[in-house]
Amino acid sequence: MTDSVPGRLTVSRATLDDWQVVSGWAADEGWNPGLRDGPSFFAQDPEGFFIGRLGDEADGAGEPVSAISVVNYDELYAFLGFYLVRPDQRGRGYGLATWRTALAHAGKRTIGLDGVVAQQDNYRRSGFELAHRTIRYVGSLSGGGPRPARVLPVEAAGLRAITAYDAASYPADRPRFLESWLTAPGHRALARIVDGTITGYGVLRPAHGALRVGPLFADTRADAEELFDALTAEVDDTPVVIDVPETQPHAVALAEARGMKPTFPTARMYTGPVREMAAERVFGVTTLELG
Template sequence: MTKVREDSSQHLRAPLSVTSAEEAAFSVGIATLQEWRTVEEWGNAEGWNVGHQDASCFHGIDPQGFFVGRLGNRLVSAVSLVNHSDKYAFWGSYVVNPEFRGQGYGRKTCKAAKSHSGRRVVGSDAMPDLVSGYSRSGASPAHETVHYVGRPERATHAPAGVVPIGPDHLNAIAEYDSGCFPAYRRDFLARWLWADGHIARTRLVNGRIAGYGVIRPAPVGHRIGPLFADTPQDAEALFDALIAHVQPDEEVSLYMPDLTGSASTFFNDRGLTEQFRVVRMYEGGTPRIRADHVFAVTSLEVG
């Protein structure tokens, strides 16, 4: 799971002292949607740049999969372990309120959440320096994922065969998506594709879906995810259609799996640059998907 370390040096403020009574009162429970919006505010303070509608869309996947640690009525820690299906789950959004770091609340929250996934395969994204720790917990590295950010250059012509996704496309999009993601997630896509501010496009070749993508507003610019396509050419057409709706001075970011050890030059050529990498890891086996169709994951929070 992507995380902010409890001893993060980004915050120089000393942890609050906690009384023994407060320590005894620490508990882990299910987060409400409003509480999860607070967690996303913590994440955005760390540079996560969570999309404006992410909480509403993600929370509906598995409302029981969002956990917060509380001292009385104060939120101090959080993690998500979202069950996408009866076979696949995903860790994300591991963060501790800066005022309470270094006191073990994050680890306790994860320990309480862990049983939620049952016997499912569990995915996560780890910062490179944390891979060994995740491995000791039973997860195995699968590949790196590259975070690209920049102000992309516009195409000189409108891409052919790219159309807005309408309700009549939903079933076909869900089927296509299930080949690129380890679960069938039609209900999630029904929220994600048409959430406020989201722009969703599909590429049609001879009347058949050859890919789709979504771009959404965030505190800083826009984020693309997912971007799934049959070929790099299809992905390029979708990318061009999505960024056509972004102002030239606005940033665009995405997370692309680097499955060959040499990330695609396409995003570099279009003005995006690599910011950092995370390592995708799985516990319980590696899901079988059309990995060469994945040009951007949905998010690091839910996979």
Template sequence: MAEENYHIKVMSKQNLATAIDWAVAEGWNPGLHDIESFYAADPNGFLMGFLGDEAIASISVVKYDNSYGFLGFYIVKPEFRGKGYGLKLWQAGLQYLEGCNVGLDGVVEQQGNYKQSGFKLAYGNIRFEGFGGGDEPEGIGLVDLNELSFSEVQDYDSAFFPTERHVFLKHWIGQTGSSALGIKQAGKLVGYGVIRPCRNGFKIGPLFADDALLAEELFLALKSKATPTENVYLDVPEVNLAGVALAEKYSMEPVFTTARMYTGETPEISVNRTFGVTTFELG
């Protein structure tokens, strides 16, 4: 490895756009407007490796607070793999998150490497692919999340994430081209979800609900925002059997799996009410 020419820098927003393009090439299908939400979560949490002036590797190590961070976007350009550049970037990323419990959603074939760095398997996730269309359910208390007080959304979200993520969440539910819907019953939020446009079709994420019936109603409402010819994706924790059953009920097919792993103890989040993961990149 040409050590003297290899250096690591905090990404600019333009660098992050490059990393997102690399993710497209890897088949990860990021959202069209994810960059604003991602960068807002932690502008210092995106690192890029350069060989001279050429960007060749990326990693995100978003620090939500001093107790929890999430690792993603770990990509080395194909022609530079196997030369140690990625490992140096990985080490720099984990150093930034030192002292944090670190989560990731990694490709299954890399589990062994992640375990060598101290990550332990919590559960798997399954990406399901189907189609949009259908009618929005009526009479179930659907609300636009952006018309609620943000604190109400934040309070509900707190059961599903290891720590507070209000900066990211505010951007996520308001991002361009997305629909963010909740269900209120007896004056209380009992579920919410977001559908956003991606390079290919749309992704629903998150999809959080107090029970499977509410999750299904939300899923149908979100799915209706896409046309019957557009692909819709849902990333379901495989331990949530009701979530897997929901995807299968609507003829969605599994196309991709990841391993949710942590360096510390598995956080006490409500996986049994998580019918769709927010995003594999940031948790």
């Protein structure tokens, strides 16, 4: 799929190699994506990544200047992220052209996004409505202590059970994404299991100069605390980042109790209804790029 627009911009589907460039742009913006996010993102929907290039050729030879992802999870839900234009090319309509091309990929699905608060009005004009704010917390933690007996590597629970728990806490089933996310190099994935039942799970992954927690889903604050502390037990003062729904007071309290400080908010917005889910389980969102 390609779409040429005035100004010699050609928008086409991106490759995983292209996304290394786009991830670098995101890092420059301070979004701090994980170092190995790309393969897991593409595992969910390899057709959902778009890049805009300047030049007359649509074969990937042009200069990349814009990007966006619109990842389809199922027949009802998609998520938008990585909406970027290179700073030296802004104000020329390239972002809007890339946006319009990519949104067609979602069809009639409800689309979610986590956008910067300053862009809420622009997103609202495109049909998005605010659901809640998400706050990024950052802190340098000193881990230590044994891992609780009921916190185990996710393999002890099994992919099917983790996928089912995740599905109850998220607007869509995402087994392809999780199969990659839980086992990606450098990712630490743990579950809390009580009498054979999952009461929460979480993942820690390396990012640019920090470690990211996401998701952190748990039945109670106590479950989430055990998971968070186990995930961060060996961080050795490395900054840790977690994105917390502002509407989840127990999640905010967990982050603040560990000395983490709020940095910047984002706005979770949707174009329509999403299925019922256990929002009270969400102590940390998975990623701002894929929800």
